[in-house]
Amino acid sequence: TENLNNPMGMAVGFEPDTLVIADSGHHQVKLLNTTSGVSTVIACTGRVADSTTPGQALVHDIFYPRGVVYDNYGNLYISSKGGYIRKMDQFGNIHIVAGDPINGKIIDSGDAREMKLVEPYGMVIDHNRNYLYVADTGQNRVIQIDLSNLKAKTVAGNRSAGFSGDGKSALEASLSSPSHLGLDPNGNLLIADAGNNRIRRVVFQATNIGTLAF
Numbered sequence: 001t002e003n004l005n006n007p008m009g010m011a012v013g014f015e016p017d018t019l020v021i022a023d024s025g026h027h028q029v030k031l032l033n034t035t036s037g038v039s040t041v042i043a044c045t046g047r048v049a050d051s052t053t054p055g056q057a058l059v060h061d062i063f064y065p066r067g068v069v070y071d072n073y074g075n076l077y078i079s080s081k082g083g084y085i086r087k088m089d090q091f092g093n094i095h096i097v098a099g100d101p102i103n104g105k106i107i108d109s110g111d112a113r114e115m116k117l118v119e120p121y122g123m124v125i126d127h128n129r130n131y132l133y134v135a136d137t138g139q140n141r142v143i144q145i146d147l148s149n150l151k152a153k154t155v156a157g158n159r160s161a162g163f164s165g166d167g168k169s170a171l172e173a174s175l176s177s178p179s180h181l182g183l184d185p186n187g188n189l190l191i192a193d194a195g196n197n198r199i200r201r202v203v204f205q206a207t208n209i210g211t212l213a214f
Contacts, residue, residue, distance in 0.1 A: 054095035122180035
């Protein structure tokens with residue numbers, strides 16, 4: 001049995017019969033072979049720190065990795081409690097693509113790398129549109145990152161924790177600690193609104209947010 005410490009996220013691996021796990025408490029990202037049960041560390045040193053310079057993933061520090069998701073090209077995106085979103089390619093190179101907890105700006109649109117994120121968690125990729133959606137949990141919102149130019153914008157949540165806005169503009173709605181994300185067959189965004197014990201849906205055609213289930 002694999003020794004894990006507070007695993008926070010997982011994704012089906014890019015290779016067959018593999019699973020990627022954000023082993024948050026160990027400050028590592030691991031690749032598990034689901035057939036053999038053997039796992040290997042593919043990112044992070046395990047040190048309680050945050051590296052900000054590009055480099056090899058195995059010597060890179062990530063402070064509490066939380067969410068993981070693959071794009072169609074085998075690039076792995078990793079969210080972390082420290083407020084960064086990183087991209088690791090198939091060759092083990094890693095760099096930050098979004099978030100700046102130190103000098104970042106509290107803005108609703110702009111360069112993803114210059115945007116302040118607070119404990120980002122769940123992510124999902126719209127492969128058709130090349131968008132990465134991120135639950136900016138600590139700011140009670142969801143952002144969309146265009147992976148073609150790394151421009152980001154808020155698509156749901158007004159940053160004020162609460163429950164409001166059903167049937168109205170998603171940008172005016174209140175969320176409470178959104179945690180996980182998904183997409184329905186039409187590409188609409190599904191949000192696990194954890195603090196409100198609800199699943200909410202953003203219909204982009206109408207830019208509305210509504211309660212899907214609770």
